[in-house]
Amino acid sequence: MRDFLDVKFDQFIEDYNLGDDPEKTNWRRFVNYQFFSQFQPGRLDTDTDLLDQICVDFTEFSEIHGALFLLNDQILSDPQDIDDILQRDQKGLFELYFLTTGNTESFTRQLERLFDELDVTESEEKWLDILRYAMSRNIMLRWKGNPELRAVSYDSENREAEWKFSDKFNDWFSEIDSIRIDKKRLLNIVNSNENSYQGEIECKALLPIVGEKEELGNAFVTCMSAHELIGLMTTSDGLLRRNMFDDNVRDSQGHSAVNQEILLTLKEHPDRFALYNNGITIVCQDVKQRNGKYILDNPQIVNGCQTCNMIYQTYKNSGNLDGVQIIAKIVGSNKEDVIQGIVRGANRQNIVYEEAFETIRGFHKNLEKYFENNQVNGFQKIYYERRSRQYADNLQIKPQQKISFCGLIRSMVTLFLNHVEDSHRHEYPLLKKYKDNLFIDAHSCQPYYLAAFLYLNVDRLFREKKLPKELSNFKMHILLLIKEMKGGLSPELASDEIDRYCERLFKTLENGKLLQCAQDACRKFEEIRAKWINSKGKQYRFGIKDSAEFRNFLMKEIYGASEEHNAEKLYIGYVAKVDLDRHNTLFGFIEHVPNNIFFHEFDNPNMDRSYTGKKVSYKIVRDGGQERAIDVRLMET
Numbered sequence: 001m002r003d004f005l006d007v008k009f010d011q012f013i014e015d016y017n018l019g020d021d022p023e024k025t026n027w028r029r030f031v032n033y034q035f036f037s038q039f040q041p042g043r044l045d046t047d048t049d050l051l052d053q054i055c056v057d058f059t060e061f062s063e064i065h066g067a068l069f070l071l072n073d074q075i076l077s078d079p080q081d082i083d084d085i086l087q088r089d090q091k092g093l094f095e096l097y098f099l100t101t102g103n104t105e106s107f108t109r110q111l112e113r114l115f116d117e118l119d120v121t122e123s124e125e126k127w128l129d130i131l132r133y134a135m136s137r138n139i140m141l142r143w144k145g146n147p148e149l150r151a152v153s154y155d156s157e158n159r160e161a162e163w164k165f166s167d168k169f170n171d172w173f174s175e176i177d178s179i180r181i182d183k184k185r186l187l188n189i190v191n192s193n194e195n196s197y198q199g200e201i202e203c204k205a206l207l208p209i210v211g212e213k214e215e216l217g218n219a220f221v222t223c224m225s226a227h228e229l230i231g232l233m234t235t236s237d238g239l240l241r242r243n244m245f246d247d248n249v250r251d252s253q254g255h256s257a258v259n260q261e262i263l264l265t266l267k268e269h270p271d272r273f274a275l276y277n278n279g280i281t282i283v284c285q286d287v288k289q290r291n292g293k294y295i296l297d298n299p300q301i302v303n304g305c306q307t308c309n310m311i312y313q314t315y316k317n318s319g320n321l322d323g324v325q326i327i328a329k330i331v332g333s334n335k336e337d338v339i340q341g342i343v344r345g346a347n348r349q350n351i352v353y354e355e356a357f358e359t360i361r362g363f364h365k366n367l368e369k370y371f372e373n374n375q376v377n378g379f380q381k382i383y384y385e386r387r388s389r390q391y392a393d394n395l396q397i398k399p400q401q402k403i404s405f406c407g408l409i410r411s412m413v414t415l416f417l418n419h420v421e422d423s424h425r426h427e428y429p430l431l432k433k434y435k436d437n438l439f440i441d442a443h444s445c446q447p448y449y450l451a452a453f454l455y456l457n458v459d460r461l462f463r464e465k466k467l468p469k470e471l472s473n474f475k476m477h478i479l480l481l482i483k484e485m486k487g488g489l490s491p492e493l494a495s496d497e498i499d500r501y502c503e504r505l506f507k508t509l510e511n512g513k514l515l516q517c518a519q520d521a522c523r524k525f526e527e528i529r530a531k532w533i534n535s536k537g538k539q540y541r542f543g544i545k546d547s548a549e550f551r552n553f554l555m556k557e558i559y560g561a562s563e564e565h566n567a568e569k570l571y572i573g574y575v576a577k578v579d580l581d582r583h584n585t586l587f588g589f590i591e592h593v594p595n596n597i598f599f600h601e602f603d604n605p606n607m608d609r610s611y612t613g614k615k616v617s618y619k620i621v622r623d624g625g626q627e628r629a630i631d632v633r634l635m636e637t
Contacts, residue, residue, distance in 0.1 A: 005187050015398050016048070017463055028101050029055050031154050032066040034186060035099060037193045038235070039068070039242050040075055042388035046404035048459065049475075050077050053126045060121070061114055063107040066099030066152070067127045069134065073309065078126070078424050079133040080546070086142050094134055094147035101154045104162060111151070112169050124473075146174040154181045179239075192241065194392065199232045199284075199296040218287040218332035223274060226324035230315050232299065233308060240312050244301050262310040270324045279327030280304025287332035296330070358431060359386050359405050363439050370445035371452070378511035382449075382456055384408065400460050403452040411451035412438055414476045415483050416493055418555070421548045423476040436571045442615075442635055443493050446502040453509075454479045461518055471522055474545060477554065481521035482514075484558050492570045494617045494635065528557045571618050572635070573597075575611045590618060590629055599629035607632060 002010075009030050013019060018026050032055050037044050044051045056064050069076045071085050071092050086092050100107040114121070118132055133139060134147075151163055163178045170176060181189070203222040233241050265276050281303040284296040301308055307326065314321060358364070364386050371384040383391055385402040403411075406427040413430055414420045417437055422430060431438075458479055462472045471478065483490070487505040491497040509517060532553055533541045544550045576596055578588035586601040588611060597620060601607055611634065618629040 005183060005190070008190055011395070017400070017460075025057075028065045031101055031181070031186065032099060034189050034193060035152060035154075035181065036066065036068050036097070038189060038239060039070070042385075042392070043075070043404075045389070045392075045399045046385055046402050046407060047077070048399065048463070050075070053077065056125070056127065058123065058125060061110045063100050063102045063110050064098055064114070065101050066097070067131075068097045069127070069130055070095040070097075071134070076130050076134075077426075079130050080425055082130070082133055082139060084426055084429050086139070090142070091144040092139075092142055093144045095150065096131070096147050097150045097152060099152040099154070104153050105164075107153070108151070108163055108165060112166060115169065115172060146172060149173045149176045150179060151176065152179045152181065154186065156183050188235075192235065199299045200293050201228045201232055201296065202293050219330070220287075221327065221329050223325050224328050226273075226311050226315075226321035226326060229280075229308065229311060229326055229328075230321070232296075233301070233312070234315075238316070240309075244299060245305050245308075259306055259310050262307060263314065266310065266314050266319065266321070266324060270320070270322070274325040274327050277307055277326065278304070279329065280307055281329045281331070283331050285332065287330060294330075297332070358439065361439070363441055363443075364405075367445050367448055370449060374449060376453060376506060376510050379453070379457060379514075382452055384452065400456060400463070403456055407455055408448065408452055409434075409438065410476065411455040411479065412448060414480050415451050415454065416447055416490055418480070418551070419548075420476050420480050421546045421551050424546060436573075437493070440494065440572050442572070444499050444502075446499050447490070447493060450502045450505060453506075454482060457514055458482070458518055461515060466515060467518055467522055471525065474525060477525055477545075478518060478521045481524055481554075481558070482509075482517050484555070485521060485524065486517055489559075492617075494570055494572070524558075525554075528554050531557065571597075571620060571629075572615065573618070574615055575613060578607070578609045578612045588612070590616065590632070595627075597627060597629045599632050603628065603630040604632045 009027065012030050012033065013026055016029075018029070029051075033044055033051060036054055044054075054066055054068050056067050058064065071082055071094055072089050073095075074081070074085055076082060082092070098107075098111060118128075118135060121128065163176070165176060201224055203224055233244050235241060262277065265273055269276070280301055282296065282299050283302050284299040286297045288295045288297075304326075311321065311324070311326070364384075368384045368386045371382060375381045380398075380401050383397060383402050385391055385404050388404075391397045391402060409427050409430050410423045410425075413434060414423045417434060419434075422433070458467075458475060461467045462469070462475060467478070483505065486508045487501060490501050529541075529544065532544070532550060571590075571592070573590045573592055576589045576591050578586055581587050586607055586609070588599055588607070589596040590599060597618070599607070599618065611632070615635045616632050617635055618632040620627050621630055
């Protein structure tokens, strides 16, 4: 008779189309998926490239079946992530997780050999690239201390695992922890990842909050001990329940000055912590009182991520948390508008970059509805998962039908801004760089839908082995080639022509015709790559994916060597003023960060004084170090 975990395993195989793979390989993938989903639940549902990266299949290290690395609590999916995080935090703390479902003795030997031979091991495995870069001299100079190693083993029979590392190996790490998983523990992890979790806290005093205009549910302010908070937000293994922070607009900010102050207060003035700290906000589906304690259904900490992480760090380092109290606002509500208002309001009291609120903007809500109301002939319906795990309860919607904000912005940067070399970067650096070009209220939803459609369906073709596996690392280049070869250069996103362009391209791809287009794009890519290496030299076969020079070469090959097509940035803004200069010609300024942009009648002959205060689209040109706006056009409000 099959148990509940077996059923979950069968569902996993079906969701990810793994029926043709060996059961042993699928089980390892399932264990990896469940264990590592604890770090960012929902991420692996929409980022299957990261899941592939985590699942190690390397003959030289046959007992290492999973690998995931964190820097300042952030998942690393690309070496570029290390630079982005260190640019923000200055110093870094690395956590290295390695997982095995096999022989632990062989596993420990292979781990030691991996670090001994790291510089000479030849492989294009992404996880090895990240590890090598993290261990490179320039990055090591910015370590806060030696990395922390977590050795994870799965054994269905819960047999004792022996971890015997050499003294030399132990010296490389500030600490080495071992985590053992059996079937019972794995089932608990599955339930936790699905947020089927009830937290329990004991509060000394409650201050009820009553809403005057609408029913908020159960809401109150209380003071809870640090030990109660640790019990709420950690698993039985002592790992942080990172899924409790899904709705927090900021993740841990690492070793910032603010966090150092929090740690200092915990160490020197623990009895004053509630006076010095703003506290935390917890939202849950319901709050019930039982036997003198309060039961929280599926709690989410929507504000206070830094506070919680520093308390967790103190707990992990065996610091004394006795006497530490935290002010907590707890709201039991199922109303999304109430929850979103709490998220935005709670985080406005501190400095939060506006990008953190991006997906709760109206544009994204409209885009979510647009996806739900449309479908391409001959293909599965696709969904924009604006909020993590929002479709998790609908078993009819498979992972390959859902695109996250991360996948959406990467595909838009590739297809409609023509910067495929940036498509591997984290979503927030991308949004910061391209926020003037994407997700503008006046934009049509159709190009975003087209980008998502290509992203999800080309990924599916790679997974079904209908496209060459060796080109899967260049998936975004294949997307770009499909669009350019079948649709030609696209109009600007703010153009009236963009919808007609998308409709023509959809007609080319619908009813199963995408496969042939994708195969043609793969052949074209291999042809262009061969020309590139032949013209530049064999050393240029590396680093193609993030090379702007290769992107330019690719575009020239498509449209002819005499002309290079780059998408010019189109900006959106409001005109601050329009006036006459001493030659009686019009000039003005458009609001822009960090400096307003100058524009002149000479470049924009249709402008007049009525432009003041109105919304316009424009491009920026640079001449002698000075910037000015051209093609300034009024936009409908």
